[in-house]
Structures are given as structure tokens and as C-alpha cells.
Amino acid sequence: MRAAPTRLETDVLVVGGGVAGCLAALEAREAGARVLVVDKARFLERAGSVGGGVDQYLTPMNSGPEWDTPEYLLMHIPELTDGLVDIDVAERVVHEMPRILRKLEGIGIDFRDPDTGEYLRTRAFGLPGEYHLNFDGKRFKYKIGRHVMGSGVTFLPRTMVTDVLVDQSTGTVCAAVAFHIRDDEWYVIGARSVVVATGDVNRISRNASGMPFDSWHYPYNTGDGHAMGFRAGADLTNMEFVEATLTPKGFSTQGTNSYAGLGAHFVNRHGERFMFKYDPKGEKARRTALVDGVIQEVLLGNEPLSVDLRHLPDEVLDHFVRTLGVDRHTLPGYFAQRQVDIRTDPIPLSISELSIRRGGVYFRGSGLMVDTGGETNVGSFFAAGDCSIVSGGIAGAAAMGAVAGRAAARKAATIGDLPPPPEDAVSAAAERLHAPLGRGTGTRWREFEDRVRQTVTDYVGVRRTDRGLRKALAVFAELRALEDHLAAGERHELMRVHEAKNIRLAVELMAIAALERRESRSAAAHRRLDFPDTDDERWRKLLVLSRDDRGEAVLRHQAAQVEMTSGGRP
16 A cells, blocks of 8 residues: 655745756745755765766856957857757856856855966867866755755755646646655655756667766666656757767866866877868867767777867966866776876776766756746746756856746746645556556566666667667667566665656657757767768758657757847846
């Protein structure tokens, strides 16, 4: 007999406790709303993709040079995104960035170089200026989380939200269904507004170690917001684009991308700086171009590839060594085991496993479509960070989280008494949530996920064809039918089952859109071997995915918004 749910009510429900979720919660609380944050993590201070630290923060600062303004950066965003952007939403994010930087400094985050007392700013990833702050952010998320916890926000830890419920009479979100991953408690949470800030989609392909949780990005971001939004009727776009990053060979990690901005050389076995063959910006090209260059060199037989820092000044090397373990504290140990001294030895270079994130470019996200206030096409349902259409790294997540939190609080304030959620919707969501626990035998999540990862690696990765994508979709259809046989022995395993289902849905949407986009665009993000050229005349547009009445994905084409209307100005 299933226990009755614990019923909660709040003005603004924030799903996801990373940077975007924390800034959404903080701004909503400062606007006077009651705020509840729900996350799968135990501690808000460690939740999200930079819970272990971060060493890069992107923002214009209005410090004087022409390039150091939101307006200058915005001029280049259509080019940076290959024309696939909602520029009004990007404008809102970029103009918010300097304010959020000051806000974070106000709660105790120090972005300055301790040796000089100045900001260490670098130019990387195709950006038109030195927008990246390189800093020691080991306690970055900890400080944000502590500040949010002290602001009057309520936090529900170790809890997974599986569905948001829509009041069909108004077309607005009214509640969410969730469960605790350690005990038998489950929740029906009434909310006047919901902000999903659940990050990107990881664990989608095989990696060098063969261990899916050994990933360059947060392995617990599994497309939860993408999936619950899709089921609720929200539109998604840019799902065809895949992302990888540069890593030391055999070790998936964040934190090594700073060497591109600091002036590293990428060389092949002939000693050639190969990136200039693929992009005129060389090592300072966009992330997707860097990844594509590495892949091309491997295909040409030019391995081993390496990152060479030996020409850099001692003070730059000192800074790099000091911040080496900020994103991944085991990275210095990895170099020690490999007997690599970055001052005297080149670093073996490879690429990571794949994510559905932003396709290796800034200000174009793969996820839920939102307006300039962060609201989706479903009323009172907001999205921010890497699960939304505009993704600008940690700084973009913070800025869009703040925008969405404020807008969600304003929307909540217009809603009077909150009616109880429709019981038929609650019952259906509860059955979906608990069903795997009732199966004594069945398929386990790891076996299911392994098939997803192998299929993506084989057919939907960095080199795509019509035949391969159709093969992948056939496998994903088989796996979808298998979802009714997934079994969980306890609550933690139940979380993994729901994560696996969300991952499967996300990669199916990716394959549908990738099959439709009959061109190549954004280098490694979408490389079709059967359509190798970029075709702006036919394909410089968004592919929008939504759910029909049968639960199937339907796809439509929509013009990209590349001309600013100033609708995104704060």
C-alpha cells in the first residue's frame, strides 16, 4: 500500500540547486516570494555542475575598452551561434551579467588574482574580447549556497522531481510531483510558478574510462528539466547539437580549458600547431571548433596530440598550477601518476564524452524555449541555465536564473488562492513515479543506460549520417518500449531509473532533430558526413520539438531571432 503524499505549497518552486537555481531562488525571495528549492543533492552548497569548484567566469565589465560592453558582445552573438539564437533573450542575459558579477562579489566571492589584486581576464572560445575571468573558485558554489540558505529559502534535499502538473483549464503549471531518494516519502508540491534549472544532459555516450559517472560535466544532470518540460507541453529547440570538451587523454575533467585562454599551443605528432588549419583563431576558436580539430587530427593519424604550455611566462604557469585542481581536485594527482610536469612536459590531449548542452558555443542552449523573462510557452513554467535556450556557462546560468526568479515571483504574486492540483493528474504521475518499485524482476537502469550510451557513441556522436541516425532512432524506440519493464529495488535505484528514462528521451529528441537538419553546422556539434556543408539559405533556423496528444515528438521549423528589438533590455 503506497503511503499518502506529503503536500506542500509555495509561491515559487525551483527545481535544481545549481548556480541558475540558486540565483533564481535568491532573486525570487528578494522579491518577496516564498521559495522552495528541490535538488537530488544532500547539500545546496555542493549541488550542481560547479559544486566542486570552477575557474572561469564570463562577463563584460564595462571597464573602458570598446569590447568590454554588453553591446559589443551582443553584436557578435549571431556569428558565435551560427545564427541560431533568440537575440532578445541573449540580450537580457548579457545585460544582466555585470550586475550579477557585483552581486556575487557582494556575498564574498573573490574573482581577483591574489598575487596582483587585479582581475585576470583571458580571451578564449571564439569570443571577441577578454571576457573570461580566470580565478580560484573552489568555494564558489559553497558561498552561493550558504547565502541562499540564509536568505529564508526552504531547501528540500535528496529529492527528485519527476513531473510538473498543468491546470488544463488555464494552461499553467500548478504543481509538481517528487520523491525522496532515501526514504518512502513522496510529495505533491503546489506552486504558483515553477523554475526548472536542472542543467544539461550527461551520461549519454561512452568515455575513455568506461565509467559513466567519470564525466567532464556533472553526471547527475540527466535532462530532468528537459523531460518534465516536454511532457508538460513545453517547446524545446537546438536539441540536435552535441558538445564535448578538451581533456587530458584518458581522464574526463573540467578545468583544463583555461589553457586555451592562457595561450597554450595544441600540437600534433609532427610538432605542428594544427588548429590554424581548421579555424583562423587557432587555439582561441570556439570550443566546438577545437573539438572538431582534435577529431580531424585523430582521423588523419596525427596522434599523439598534446597541449604545450612550456613557452608561457612563469607567472602564467604559476597561476595555472595553483588553479589546476579547482574544477576537479583529482587532476593534479592524475598528472602526478602520469609523471607529467606541465612546466617541462606537454599534456596528452583528447576529447571527452558527449553532452547535450550548448553545442560548444556560448549563448545558444539546447533545451526549453523561453522568452526574455525566462518563461516557456506553458504558463508559470520558467527555465534557466543549461536546460534553456540561452546558455552562457556559469555566468549565463547565474544571469538567466536571476531573470527567471524575478519573473516567476512577479507571476506568482498575480495568482490568488492556489486550487488543489487535479487528482487524475496526480494519480497518473504517482503511478509513473512508483511503478518501477512494484516490479520484482525486470531490466536494471545500468543495462538500459549502457545501450543508450553505446547507440549514441555509434550513431549520434560527432560524425552523423542518415543511415546511422535512423538506426539510432530504431534502438531508442526499442528502449522506450522497455521502459515499462525497468525495475528498482529501492529509492536510490528508483532515481536512477527515472534519470535513465530522461536520458533516453533527450537523446531521442537529439536524433530526431539531427536527422531533420540536413546540413553540417557548428563544427563538431552537428557534423553530417552526408551533408558536409553549412546551408544558411535552407537551415539557418530553429528546429522546435514539442509533444503531441499521443505523447510523440513533433518537429517544426522556426525562424531564428537575430535582430534585436530591445525587448531583452532589463
